[in-house]
Amino acid sequence: AQSVTQPDIHITVSEGASLELRCNYSYGATPYLFWYVQSPGQGLQLLLKYFSGDTLVQGIKGFEAEFKRSQSSFNLRKPSVHWSDAAEYFCAVGAGQAGTALIFGKGTTLSVSS
């Protein structure tokens, strides 16, 4: 069965420091992979997605993610975190028809300290 694991429930990073959020997936075929962000009281916003091709994917707000098939991972990175990045981050794999039904990880809460 498809699944997504985000090993870190909560991460605190100093403002200006680099960030890496981990995501591992289990999926039989070539996965469609996504990172979403949910700010308090806000809806979900897509940060980036991977379907095929270049394994390093650039997203919005300075985020990037690298697909590593050998490790079944799709980790999210940002070189310098801003206080406004504090939010809940969800990794998801697309299942079903054309990978449209999303299976989400449990999420990682990011706190940013000054």
Place this chain on the structure above:
Amino acid sequence: SAVISQKPSRDICQRGTSLTIQCQVDSQVTMMFWYRQQPGQSLTLIATANQGSEATYESGFVIDKFPISRPNLTFSTLTVSNMSPEDSSIYLCSALRLAGYNEQFFGPGTRLTVL
């Protein structure tokens, strides 16, 4: 892009009652979905809303409890039936177009509290 609105944005209901949540997209979309986000938890797919036919439910979700309609390409409803406190969650609608696999957009959610 697509803008999705949901009504109501929140509600407090008594156990045993039912609530219908509406999802409206500002343009025609290929697929629409309903997700549940229980307190402090991740999102779980309830079902795919199919236009003009019965929804496709994920394991653990049944039509009697969560009837879904999708009469056209821009609108869907989810009903939470015979509610219990365990149904207290945020319910989110999402939509996407399959052409080139566009982004799956999410609505703002409906926060439901069942007393």
